[in-house]
Amino acid sequence: MASKKNNRKQHILEAAAQLFREKGYSATSMRDLAKAVDLKASSLYNHISGKEEILRDICFNNAKRFLEALRQVESGTSNPAGKVRALIRLHIQVATEDITSIMALNDEWRHLSEPHLSEFIAMRKEYELRFKAIIEQGIREGSFKAYDANIALYTIFSAMRWIYDWYRPGRSISIEQLEEEVAGLLLTGLNNNYSFEIS
Amino acid sequence: MASKKNNRKQHILEAAAQLFREKGYSATSMRDLAKAVDLKASSLYNHISGKEEILRDICFNNAKRFLEALRQVESGTSNPAGKVRALIRLHIQVATEDITSIMALNDEWRHLSEPHLSEFIAMRKEYELRFKAIIEQGIREGSFKAYDANIALYTIFSAMRWIYDWYRPGRSISIEQLEEEVAGLLLTGLNNNYSFEIS
Numbered sequence: 001m002a003s004k005k006n007n008r009k010q011h012i013l014e015a016a017a018q019l020f021r022e023k024g025y026s027a028t029s030m031r032d033l034a035k036a037v038d039l040k041a042s043s044l045y046n047h048i049s050g051k052e053e054i055l056r057d058i059c060f061n062n063a064k065r066f067l068e069a070l071r072q073v074e075s076g077t078s079n080p081a082g083k084v085r086a087l088i089r090l091h092i093q094v095a096t097e098d099i100t101s102i103m104a105l106n107d108e109w110r111h112l113s114e115p116h117l118s119e120f121i122a123m124r125k126e127y128e129l130r131f132k133a134i135i136e137q138g139i140r141e142g143s144f145k146a147y148d149a150n151i152a153l154y155t156i157f158s159a160m161r162w163i164y165d166w167y168r169p170g171r172s173i174s175i176e177q178l179e180e181e182v183a184g185l186l187l188t189g190l191n192n193n194y195s196f197e198i199s
Numbered sequence: 200m201a202s203k204k205n206n207r208k209q210h211i212l213e214a215a216a217q218l219f220r221e222k223g224y225s226a227t228s229m230r231d232l233a234k235a236v237d238l239k240a241s242s243l244y245n246h247i248s249g250k251e252e253i254l255r256d257i258c259f260n261n262a263k264r265f266l267e268a269l270r271q272v273e274s275g276t277s278n279p280a281g282k283v284r285a286l287i288r289l290h291i292q293v294a295t296e297d298i299t300s301i302m303a304l305n306d307e308w309r310h311l312s313e314p315h316l317s318e319f320i321a322m323r324k325e326y327e328l329r330f331k332a333i334i335e336q337g338i339r340e341g342s343f344k345a346y347d348a349n350i351a352l353y354t355i356f357s358a359m360r361w362i363y364d365w366y367r368p369g370r371s372i373s374i375e376q377l378e379e380e381v382a383g384l385l386l387t388g389l390n391n392n393y394s395f396e397i398s
Contacts, residue, residue: 147380148380150372151377154362159355160357181351182354186385
Protein backbone atom coordinates (compact mmCIF):
# COMPACT_ATOMS: atom_id res chain seq x y z
CA MET A 1 0.00 0.00 0.00
CA ALA A 2 2.81 2.36 0.94
CA SER A 3 4.64 1.38 -2.21
CA LYS A 4 1.58 1.99 -4.37
CA LYS A 5 1.29 5.44 -2.82
CA ASN A 6 4.99 6.09 -3.55
CA ASN A 7 4.54 5.03 -7.14
CA ARG A 8 1.61 7.39 -7.52
CA LYS A 9 3.65 10.19 -6.02
CA GLN A 10 6.61 9.47 -8.33
CA HIS A 11 4.21 9.47 -11.27
CA ILE A 12 2.92 12.89 -10.21
CA LEU A 13 6.47 14.25 -9.86
CA GLU A 14 7.42 13.03 -13.32
CA ALA A 15 4.30 14.49 -14.92
CA ALA A 16 4.99 17.77 -13.12
CA ALA A 17 8.60 17.84 -14.33
CA GLN A 18 7.38 17.27 -17.89
CA LEU A 19 4.89 20.15 -17.59
CA PHE A 20 7.42 22.47 -15.97
CA ARG A 21 9.76 21.76 -18.85
CA GLU A 22 7.13 22.49 -21.48
CA LYS A 23 5.41 25.50 -19.91
CA GLY A 24 7.80 26.64 -17.18
CA TYR A 25 7.11 26.34 -13.46
CA SER A 26 5.29 29.67 -13.14
CA ALA A 27 2.85 28.97 -15.96
CA THR A 28 1.93 25.45 -14.80
CA SER A 29 -1.19 25.18 -12.63
CA MET A 30 -2.32 22.38 -10.31
CA ARG A 31 -5.27 22.04 -12.69
CA ASP A 32 -2.84 21.33 -15.59
CA LEU A 33 -1.12 18.77 -13.44
CA ALA A 34 -4.38 17.07 -12.36
CA LYS A 35 -5.31 16.75 -16.02
CA ALA A 36 -1.90 15.28 -16.91
CA VAL A 37 -2.16 12.56 -14.25
CA ASP A 38 -5.87 11.99 -14.87
CA LEU A 39 -7.03 12.96 -11.39
CA LYS A 40 -9.55 15.49 -10.16
CA ALA A 41 -7.79 18.53 -8.70
CA SER A 42 -9.37 17.68 -5.32
CA SER A 43 -7.87 14.15 -5.45
CA LEU A 44 -4.47 15.51 -6.44
CA TYR A 45 -4.40 17.48 -3.18
CA ASN A 46 -4.61 14.15 -1.31
CA HIS A 47 -1.18 13.35 -2.68
CA ILE A 48 0.52 16.68 -2.66
CA SER A 49 -0.04 20.03 -0.94
CA GLY A 50 0.78 22.13 -4.00
CA LYS A 51 3.26 23.13 -6.66
CA GLU A 52 5.89 24.25 -4.17
CA GLU A 53 5.93 20.82 -2.49
CA ILE A 54 6.42 19.16 -5.87
CA LEU A 55 9.31 21.45 -6.75
CA ARG A 56 10.87 20.89 -3.32
CA ASP A 57 10.56 17.09 -3.56
CA ILE A 58 12.03 17.03 -7.05
CA CYS A 59 14.95 19.32 -6.22
CA PHE A 60 15.94 17.66 -2.95
CA ASN A 61 15.49 14.08 -4.23
CA ASN A 62 17.88 14.91 -7.04
CA ALA A 63 20.36 16.85 -4.91
CA LYS A 64 20.57 13.90 -2.50
CA ARG A 65 20.97 11.45 -5.35
CA PHE A 66 23.86 13.41 -6.86
CA LEU A 67 25.61 13.90 -3.53
CA GLU A 68 25.28 10.19 -2.71
CA ALA A 69 26.69 9.20 -6.12
CA LEU A 70 29.53 11.69 -5.65
CA ARG A 71 30.33 10.16 -2.24
CA GLN A 72 30.61 6.75 -3.86
CA VAL A 73 32.88 8.04 -6.62
CA GLU A 74 35.08 9.86 -4.10
CA SER A 75 35.53 6.76 -1.98
CA GLY A 76 36.42 4.60 -5.01
CA THR A 77 39.95 3.86 -6.12
CA SER A 78 39.85 5.54 -9.55
CA ASN A 79 42.33 8.22 -10.53
CA PRO A 80 40.94 11.74 -11.10
CA ALA A 81 40.27 11.08 -14.82
CA GLY A 82 38.31 7.95 -13.91
CA LYS A 83 36.36 9.88 -11.29
CA VAL A 84 35.49 12.72 -13.66
CA ARG A 85 34.44 10.17 -16.26
CA ALA A 86 32.22 8.38 -13.72
CA LEU A 87 30.55 11.68 -12.82
CA ILE A 88 29.97 12.61 -16.47
CA ARG A 89 28.38 9.18 -16.97
CA LEU A 90 26.21 9.74 -13.91
CA HIS A 91 24.96 13.10 -15.20
CA ILE A 92 24.13 11.62 -18.58
CA GLN A 93 22.39 8.59 -17.10
CA VAL A 94 20.28 10.71 -14.81
CA ALA A 95 19.51 13.23 -17.56
CA THR A 96 18.36 10.53 -19.97
CA GLU A 97 16.50 8.31 -17.51
CA ASP A 98 14.83 10.66 -15.06
CA ILE A 99 13.10 13.71 -16.37
CA THR A 100 12.67 15.15 -12.88
CA SER A 101 16.43 15.75 -12.70
CA ILE A 102 16.12 18.65 -15.14
CA MET A 103 14.69 20.79 -12.32
CA ALA A 104 17.67 20.31 -10.07
CA LEU A 105 20.31 20.68 -12.74
CA ASN A 106 18.97 23.54 -14.79
CA ASP A 107 17.13 26.64 -13.66
CA GLU A 108 13.70 25.93 -12.18
CA TRP A 109 15.06 25.41 -8.65
CA ARG A 110 15.29 29.22 -8.50
CA HIS A 111 11.55 29.18 -7.78
CA LEU A 112 12.08 27.50 -4.39
CA SER A 113 11.08 29.64 -1.41
CA GLU A 114 13.22 30.19 1.66
CA PRO A 115 14.61 28.47 3.66
CA HIS A 116 14.53 25.71 1.02
CA LEU A 117 16.23 27.85 -1.61
CA SER A 118 19.27 28.50 0.59
CA GLU A 119 19.43 24.87 1.63
CA PHE A 120 19.30 23.72 -1.98
CA ILE A 121 21.94 26.26 -3.07
CA ALA A 122 24.21 25.01 -0.27
CA MET A 123 23.83 21.40 -1.50
CA ARG A 124 24.58 22.47 -5.07
CA LYS A 125 27.60 24.43 -3.93
CA GLU A 126 28.85 21.44 -1.94
CA TYR A 127 28.52 19.23 -5.01
CA GLU A 128 30.42 21.76 -7.13
CA LEU A 129 33.24 22.17 -4.61
CA ARG A 130 33.74 18.43 -4.21
CA PHE A 131 33.66 17.89 -8.00
CA LYS A 132 36.16 20.74 -8.34
CA ALA A 133 38.42 19.13 -5.72
CA ILE A 134 38.71 16.06 -7.99
CA ILE A 135 39.75 18.29 -10.91
CA GLU A 136 42.23 20.12 -8.69
CA GLN A 137 43.70 16.80 -7.60
CA GLY A 138 44.22 15.82 -11.25
CA ILE A 139 45.90 19.17 -11.96
CA ARG A 140 48.12 18.82 -8.90
CA GLU A 141 49.14 15.30 -9.84
CA GLY A 142 49.90 16.38 -13.41
CA SER A 143 47.37 14.10 -15.11
CA PHE A 144 45.22 17.11 -16.08
CA LYS A 145 46.51 20.24 -17.77
CA ALA A 146 46.93 23.27 -15.55
CA TYR A 147 43.56 24.78 -16.42
CA ASP A 148 41.69 27.05 -14.07
CA ALA A 149 39.60 24.50 -12.14
CA ASN A 150 36.48 26.68 -12.26
CA ILE A 151 36.63 26.92 -16.05
CA ALA A 152 37.03 23.16 -16.34
CA LEU A 153 34.23 22.49 -13.85
CA TYR A 154 31.62 24.77 -15.38
CA THR A 155 32.51 23.81 -18.94
CA ILE A 156 31.93 20.15 -18.03
CA PHE A 157 28.65 20.84 -16.19
CA SER A 158 27.34 23.08 -18.92
CA ALA A 159 28.36 20.74 -21.71
CA MET A 160 25.77 18.24 -20.52
CA ARG A 161 22.79 20.59 -20.42
CA TRP A 162 21.79 20.20 -24.06
CA ILE A 163 21.03 16.53 -23.46
CA TYR A 164 17.78 17.54 -21.74
CA ASP A 165 16.67 19.50 -24.77
CA TRP A 166 17.75 17.01 -27.29
CA TYR A 167 17.90 13.41 -26.12
CA ARG A 168 14.83 11.20 -26.48
CA PRO A 169 14.84 7.42 -26.10
CA GLY A 170 14.70 5.96 -29.58
CA ARG A 171 17.05 8.53 -31.12
CA SER A 172 19.63 6.82 -33.26
CA ILE A 173 22.20 7.39 -30.52
CA SER A 174 22.23 5.09 -27.48
CA ILE A 175 22.87 6.30 -23.95
CA GLU A 176 26.12 4.31 -23.99
CA GLN A 177 27.34 6.11 -27.13
CA LEU A 178 26.34 9.44 -25.65
CA GLU A 179 28.28 8.70 -22.44
CA GLU A 180 31.29 7.45 -24.35
CA GLU A 181 31.46 10.39 -26.74
CA VAL A 182 30.66 13.27 -24.38
CA ALA A 183 33.12 11.91 -21.82
CA GLY A 184 35.68 11.36 -24.57
CA LEU A 185 35.17 14.83 -25.99
CA LEU A 186 35.55 16.49 -22.60
CA LEU A 187 38.34 14.29 -21.33
CA THR A 188 40.57 13.79 -24.31
CA GLY A 189 39.42 16.44 -26.71
CA LEU A 190 37.99 16.63 -30.14
CA ASN A 191 41.34 16.44 -31.86
CA ASN A 192 43.02 13.21 -32.87
CA ASN A 193 46.47 14.65 -32.34
CA TYR A 194 47.40 15.90 -28.93
CA SER A 195 49.14 18.96 -30.41
CA PHE A 196 47.63 20.30 -33.56
CA GLU A 197 48.30 23.03 -36.04
CA ILE A 198 45.96 25.94 -36.34
CA SER A 199 46.60 27.25 -39.80
CA MET B 200 21.84 62.87 -34.82
CA ALA B 201 21.14 59.47 -36.37
CA SER B 202 24.13 58.09 -34.50
CA LYS B 203 22.95 59.59 -31.22
CA LYS B 204 19.58 57.96 -31.80
CA ASN B 205 21.28 54.63 -32.53
CA ASN B 206 23.32 54.91 -29.35
CA ARG B 207 20.19 55.54 -27.36
CA LYS B 208 18.51 52.56 -28.96
CA GLN B 209 21.52 50.32 -28.25
CA HIS B 210 21.48 51.52 -24.65
CA ILE B 211 17.80 50.55 -24.38
CA LEU B 212 18.47 47.10 -25.88
CA GLU B 213 21.28 46.46 -23.42
CA ALA B 214 19.22 47.56 -20.44
CA ALA B 215 16.36 45.36 -21.65
CA ALA B 216 18.67 42.34 -22.04
CA GLN B 217 19.91 42.90 -18.49
CA LEU B 218 16.34 43.02 -17.16
CA PHE B 219 15.25 40.00 -19.18
CA ARG B 220 18.18 38.09 -17.71
CA GLU B 221 17.31 39.09 -14.15
CA LYS B 222 13.52 38.82 -14.25
CA GLY B 223 12.79 36.87 -17.42
CA TYR B 224 11.15 38.32 -20.52
CA SER B 225 7.56 37.69 -19.39
CA ALA B 226 7.98 39.38 -16.02
CA THR B 227 9.70 42.51 -17.39
CA SER B 228 7.40 45.47 -18.09
CA MET B 229 7.99 48.55 -20.25
CA ARG B 230 7.70 50.49 -16.98
CA ASP B 231 10.66 48.52 -15.54
CA LEU B 232 12.61 49.26 -18.68
CA ALA B 233 11.79 52.99 -18.66
CA LYS B 234 13.02 53.17 -15.08
CA ALA B 235 16.24 51.32 -15.97
CA VAL B 236 17.08 53.76 -18.78
CA ASP B 237 15.87 56.80 -16.83
CA LEU B 238 13.12 57.76 -19.26
CA LYS B 239 9.40 58.33 -18.82
CA ALA B 240 7.42 55.40 -20.24
CA SER B 241 5.88 57.81 -22.77
CA SER B 242 9.37 58.87 -23.97
CA LEU B 243 10.49 55.26 -24.21
CA TYR B 244 7.73 54.64 -26.76
CA ASN B 245 9.38 57.26 -29.00
CA HIS B 246 12.30 54.89 -29.33
CA ILE B 247 10.65 51.53 -29.37
CA SER B 248 7.15 50.21 -30.00
CA GLY B 249 7.21 47.65 -27.20
CA LYS B 250 8.82 44.63 -25.64
CA GLU B 251 8.33 42.46 -28.70
CA GLU B 252 10.24 44.91 -30.91
CA ILE B 253 13.12 44.87 -28.42
CA LEU B 254 13.24 41.10 -28.36
CA ARG B 255 13.10 40.98 -32.16
CA ASP B 256 15.89 43.55 -32.59
CA ILE B 257 18.10 41.75 -30.10
CA CYS B 258 17.53 38.29 -31.57
CA PHE B 259 18.00 39.24 -35.21
CA ASN B 260 20.97 41.57 -34.61
CA ASN B 261 22.71 38.67 -32.92
CA ALA B 262 21.68 36.02 -35.44
CA LYS B 263 23.04 38.20 -38.26
CA ARG B 264 26.25 38.84 -36.37
CA PHE B 265 26.87 35.12 -35.81
CA LEU B 266 26.07 34.19 -39.40
CA GLU B 267 28.36 36.92 -40.73
CA ALA B 268 31.21 35.78 -38.46
CA LEU B 269 30.61 32.18 -39.54
CA ARG B 270 30.80 33.22 -43.19
CA GLN B 271 34.19 34.83 -42.55
CA VAL B 272 35.48 31.73 -40.76
CA GLU B 273 34.21 29.46 -43.53
CA SER B 274 35.94 31.49 -46.23
CA GLY B 275 39.25 31.55 -44.31
CA THR B 276 42.10 29.13 -44.93
CA SER B 277 42.17 27.44 -41.50
CA ASN B 278 41.82 23.71 -41.10
CA PRO B 279 38.68 22.43 -39.31
CA ALA B 280 40.34 22.60 -35.87
CA GLY B 281 41.32 26.22 -36.50
CA LYS B 282 37.80 27.02 -37.66
CA VAL B 283 36.17 25.42 -34.62
CA ARG B 284 38.61 27.28 -32.40
CA ALA B 285 37.79 30.57 -34.11
CA LEU B 286 34.06 29.96 -33.57
CA ILE B 287 34.55 29.08 -29.90
CA ARG B 288 36.51 32.32 -29.49
CA LEU B 289 33.73 34.23 -31.23
CA HIS B 290 31.07 32.80 -28.90
CA ILE B 291 33.12 33.67 -25.83
CA GLN B 292 33.91 37.17 -27.05
CA VAL B 293 30.29 37.91 -27.82
CA ALA B 294 29.12 36.36 -24.54
CA THR B 295 31.53 38.42 -22.46
CA GLU B 296 31.25 41.70 -24.36
CA ASP B 297 27.62 41.99 -25.38
CA ILE B 298 24.95 41.13 -22.89
CA THR B 299 22.23 41.26 -25.54
CA SER B 300 23.63 38.10 -27.11
CA ILE B 301 22.28 36.01 -24.26
CA MET B 302 18.79 36.31 -25.72
CA ALA B 303 19.77 34.85 -29.04
CA LEU B 304 21.94 32.07 -27.68
CA ASN B 305 19.92 30.88 -24.75
CA ASP B 306 16.17 30.56 -24.37
CA GLU B 307 14.34 33.90 -24.44
CA TRP B 308 14.00 33.92 -28.22
CA ARG B 309 11.19 31.40 -27.67
CA HIS B 310 8.99 34.38 -26.82
CA LEU B 311 9.16 35.73 -30.38
CA SER B 312 5.83 35.75 -32.21
CA GLU B 313 5.25 34.41 -35.72
CA PRO B 314 6.48 34.85 -38.40
CA HIS B 315 9.59 36.08 -36.57
CA LEU B 316 9.90 32.93 -34.49
CA SER B 317 10.09 30.68 -37.56
CA GLU B 318 12.50 33.04 -39.28
CA PHE B 319 14.76 33.11 -36.23
CA ILE B 320 14.64 29.31 -35.83
CA ALA B 321 15.63 28.95 -39.49
CA MET B 322 18.66 31.25 -38.97
CA ARG B 323 19.67 29.29 -35.87
CA LYS B 324 19.29 26.02 -37.73
CA GLU B 325 21.39 27.35 -40.60
CA TYR B 326 24.14 28.36 -38.18
CA GLU B 327 24.07 24.91 -36.56
CA LEU B 328 24.18 23.03 -39.87
CA ARG B 329 27.11 25.09 -41.17
CA PHE B 330 29.01 24.72 -37.88
CA LYS B 331 28.29 20.97 -38.02
CA ALA B 332 29.62 20.82 -41.60
CA ILE B 333 33.00 22.05 -40.32
CA ILE B 334 33.04 19.29 -37.68
CA GLU B 335 32.05 16.73 -40.31
CA GLN B 336 34.87 17.91 -42.54
CA GLY B 337 37.35 17.39 -39.68
CA ILE B 338 35.98 13.90 -39.05
CA ARG B 339 36.17 13.04 -42.76
CA GLU B 340 39.75 14.29 -43.03
CA GLY B 341 40.75 12.33 -39.94
CA SER B 342 41.86 15.31 -37.86
CA PHE B 343 38.85 14.84 -35.52
CA LYS B 344 37.87 11.58 -33.91
CA ALA B 345 34.89 9.82 -35.44
CA TYR B 346 32.36 11.23 -33.00
CA ASP B 347 28.74 11.69 -33.89
CA ALA B 348 28.79 15.24 -35.29
CA ASN B 349 25.58 16.21 -33.45
CA ILE B 350 27.02 15.17 -30.09
CA ALA B 351 30.19 17.17 -30.76
CA LEU B 352 28.23 20.21 -31.98
CA TYR B 353 25.78 20.42 -29.09
CA THR B 354 28.42 19.65 -26.49
CA ILE B 355 30.49 22.55 -27.79
CA PHE B 356 27.53 24.97 -27.96
CA SER B 357 26.29 23.99 -24.55
CA ALA B 358 29.72 24.13 -22.94
CA MET B 359 29.77 27.89 -23.46
CA ARG B 360 26.42 28.67 -21.86
CA TRP B 361 27.68 28.94 -18.30
CA ILE B 362 29.81 31.92 -19.26
CA TYR B 363 26.68 34.10 -19.27
CA ASP B 364 25.85 33.09 -15.71
CA TRP B 365 29.31 33.31 -14.42
CA TYR B 366 31.64 35.70 -16.23
CA ARG B 367 31.85 39.30 -15.10
CA PRO B 368 34.55 41.75 -16.21
CA GLY B 369 36.98 42.08 -13.35
CA ARG B 370 36.91 38.38 -12.43
CA SER B 371 40.41 37.10 -11.90
CA ILE B 372 40.18 35.35 -15.28
CA SER B 373 40.70 37.40 -18.45
CA ILE B 374 38.66 36.86 -21.61
CA GLU B 375 41.86 35.66 -23.31
CA GLN B 376 42.43 32.98 -20.65
CA LEU B 377 38.79 31.94 -20.87
CA GLU B 378 39.04 31.59 -24.67
CA GLU B 379 42.30 29.72 -24.46
CA GLU B 380 41.17 27.27 -21.81
CA VAL B 381 37.63 26.54 -23.00
CA ALA B 382 38.88 26.06 -26.56
CA GLY B 383 41.75 23.92 -25.26
CA LEU B 384 39.43 21.84 -23.09
CA LEU B 385 37.01 21.19 -25.92
CA LEU B 386 39.59 20.72 -28.63
CA THR B 387 42.33 18.73 -26.98
CA GLY B 388 40.70 17.47 -23.84
CA LEU B 389 41.22 17.71 -20.15
CA ASN B 390 43.78 14.98 -20.01
CA ASN B 391 47.51 15.53 -20.39
CA ASN B 392 47.98 12.14 -22.01
CA TYR B 393 46.12 11.41 -25.15
CA SER B 394 45.31 7.87 -23.95
CA PHE B 395 44.79 7.56 -20.25
CA GLU B 396 44.12 4.84 -17.76
CA ILE B 397 40.82 4.66 -15.96
CA SER B 398 41.61 2.65 -12.89
